[in-house]
Amino acid sequence: MREPEGIFFSCGEVSGDGYAASLARALQGRGFNEPFFGMGGPLSLDAGAEIVRDSRELHLMGIGDVVSAIPRLLRLKKELAGLIKSRNPRAVVLIDSPDFHLPLVRYLRKKGWKGPVICLIPPTVWAWRSGRVKSLRRFFDLCLPLFKFEHEYLKGAGVLSAWRGHPLADDLRRPAPKAGGKRIALLPGSRQSEVFRLLPPLKECARLLGERGYEPVFSIAPGMPEGLKSRLREGLEGYKIWEGSGRDLMASSLAVAGASGTAAVEAMMLGRFMAVLYKGSFTSWLAWRALVKTPYISIPNLLAGQEVYPEFIQGRATGQNAFLALLAYLEDGATGAKTDRLLEKARSAMGEAGAPDFWAARILEQANLHASSDRRETEE
Numbered sequence: 110m111r112e113p114e115g116i117f118f119s120c121g122e123v124s125g126d127g128y129a130a131s132l133a134r135a136l137q138g139r140g141f142n143e144p145f146f147g148m149g150g151p152l153s154l155d156a157g158a159e160i161v162r163d164s165r166e167l168h169l170m171g172i173g174d175v176v177s178a179i180p181r182l183l184r185l186k187k188e189l190a191g192l193i194k195s196r197n198p199r200a201v202v203l204i205d206s207p208d209f210h211l212p213l214v215r216y217l218r219k220k221g222w223k224g225p226v227i228c229l230i231p232p233t234v235w236a237w238r239s240g241r242v243k244s245l246r247r248f249f250d251l252c253l254p255l256f257k258f259e260h261e262y263l264k265g266a267g268v269l270s271a272w273r274g275h276p277l278a279d280d281l282r283r284p285a286p287k288a289g290g291k292r293i294a295l296l297p298g299s300r301q302s303e304v305f306r307l308l309p310p311l312k313e314c315a316r317l318l319g320e321r322g323y324e325p326v327f328s329i330a331p332g333m334p335e336g337l338k339s340r341l342r343e344g345l346e347g348y349k350i351w352e353g354s355g356r357d358l359m360a361s362s363l364a365v366a367g368a369s370g371t372a373a374v375e376a377m378m379l380g381r382f383m384a385v386l387y388k389g390s391f392t393s394w395l396a397w398r399a400l401v402k403t404p405y406i407s408i409p410n411l412l413a414g415q416e417v418y419p420e421f422i423q424g425r426a427t428g429q430n431a432f433l434a435l436l437a438y439l440e441d442g443a444t445g446a447k448t449d450r451l452l453e454k455a456r457s458a459m460g461e462a463g464a465p466d467f468w469a470a471r472i473l474e475q476a477n478l479h480a481s482s483d484r485r486e487t488e489e
Contacts, residue, residue, distance in 0.1 A: 113224070115144035116476060117198040118158070119189060119213070121167025121206030123299040123332035124371040126150035128204050128230060128465075131276050133158045135469035141478065146196070148189065150332055161192060165334050167206050182209055190217045199476035200225045207232035211241060214248045225250040225475040229468060231270075235262040236403045242266045250475055253468050256408070257460060273467040274460025277378045282462070284380025284452075285360040291323045293435060294351075294358045294381075296367030299330040301337050303368055306388040308344055313428025314366055314435075315348060321436070326362070328355045364438055366431040369406050373418060377409040377455055382448055383418045384434040386426040412455040417448060 116136070120129045126149055133145050133156035146159035148167075154160050166185060190213065193201060201217070201224065203210040214226055231252040234242045245252055245268045252270045254260050260272035295315060297307045315325035326349045329341050342350065351358045356375050359365050365376045366384040376383040385407045405411050407418050419434040421427065437444050 111195075111197050113197050113199045113476075115146055115196065115198045116141075116200050116202060116472065117193050117196070118145065118147040118149065118153075118202040118204060119206075119210065120147075120149055120153070120164050120204035121209060122164075122371075123150065123152075123330055125205040125230065126152040126164050126332060127371075128276065129153040129158065129164075130156035131465040132202070132204075132229070132468055132472070135465035136473070138466065139469050139473060141469070141473065143199070146198075147202075152332065162189065165332075167209055182212075185209075186213050186216055189213060190220055190222075193217060193222060194220060198224065199478065200227060200472055202227045202229055202472060205230040207241065211244050211248075215244065218248050227472055227475055228252045230255060231259070231263065231268075233259075234266070235259060242268060251471060253471065255464075256412070257458065258411070271467075271471050272460065274462060274464045275374070276464040277374060278459045279462045279464065281375070281378035284378070284456075288361050288363050290361075290363075292362045293318050293323050293325050294328060294355075294362040294365045294367070295325050296328045296330075296355055296359075296365060296372050297341070298368035298370070298372075299333055303388075304333075304337065304341060305344075307368055307386055307426070308341075310386060310388075310426050310428040310431065311366065312345075312348070314431040315428075317428060317432040318435070321432075323363075325349065326351050326358060328358050328367070330355055364435050366435060369420070373407045373409055377412075377417075377452055378459070380449065380452055380456075382435070382438040382445070382452075383407075383409075384431040385418045385420045386431060387420070387422045388426045389423070409452070409455045412458040413451050415451065417451040417455060 118129050120126050129149050130152040133153055136145060144159050146161055148162040148164050149158050149160045150164040203214060226249050228249045231245060231254055232241050252263055252268055254270060254272055255275045257272055260270050263270040295311045297304045297311055318325045327345050329338055329350055329352045355372060359376050359381050360379050364382040367386060369385045369387050373383055373385055387406055405420060407420055409418055410416050421430045438448055
């Protein structure tokens with residue numbers, strides 16, 4: 110077997126590609142000059158990573174979508190495991206996308222891989238499918254979650270975990286200034302199934318907003334595959350669209366409506382109200398109702414301990430509901446002020462700055478490498 114070199118990574122979601130890019134830069138900042146290679150997207154490529162497979166192969170949503178893609182995912186799993194075995198990296202970093210990465214790490218261990226494996230952004234075992242915590246204990250050498258409540262849950266379950274904060278605590282240290290104008294950001298998401306389930310209610314919301322004198326603007330996420338972007342442009346003919354950073358669109362808007370996920374956390378850090386919509390496949394919805402153990406799907410609501418962002422799920426994910434929620438925030442002074450106070454409370458739970466550098470330090474330790482930069486004490 111060849112001498113260990115480099116760090117392998119794998120991510121699937123657009124957000125995961127962003128975390129991979131942040132990690133790549135942090136590793137470079139700590140003097141790591143070996144290959145950082147694996148499955149990534151345009152963001153990690155721009156950060157200097159070596160891309161061997163396109164992360165957009167994992168742009169799936171929910172159990173129903175994953176089931177239909179099983180044959181392709183099985184082939185991909187074997188190919189990536191073979192690549193890891195042949196190139197022999199110092200460590201493997203699997204970022205989010207647990208429906209793919211948990212089977213990958215099990216297969217990798219079964220095939221004899223004994224090197225360190227780190228789970229960056231572990232699965233939400235605190236919310237549902239808690240049985241996956243056994244895989245985290247057995248197959249991973251370390252988990253690096255985004256939130257303190259996740260870290261504490263994992264530690265209590267016997268998983269090796271370390272946490273300092275969320276990377277958005279670096280990027281968005283304070284809320285964006287209040288936007289002028291009448292713009293409202295509409296975010297249908299970045300995954301194909303998500304986008305086309307949310308597009309009809311968001312169009313309805315846009316129509317109602319326009320009639321009320323607001324300026325609805327649809328985001329087309331930069332990380333989308335070009336084919337999906339083209340279809341979305343066609344579906345949004347006659348509407349205003351934005352193809353730059355979704356974060357920049359939210360910062361320039363009065364409020365937001367759209368898909369749950371990373372965008373909701375970014376909106377919270379920017380100080381923007383959001384109406385959260387979720388529409389999954391029927392099988393995904395059945396699984397969610399049966400298994401999810403938390404009262405909310407939106408992280409800002411979990412951090413605040415109450416509903417800051419109204420959540421409209423499945424049949425309630427209508428343009429009318431989103432419009433009325435936006436209207437209550439924008440045109441009822443008391444509602445708006447209360448929401449802003451709760452957003453400030455939720456932001457305070459995001460931890461300290463320096464998360465990507467913290468991740469890099471812990472991963473280098475797992476790889477038995479010592480970077481030149483100073484280390485800070487870790488919270489474990």
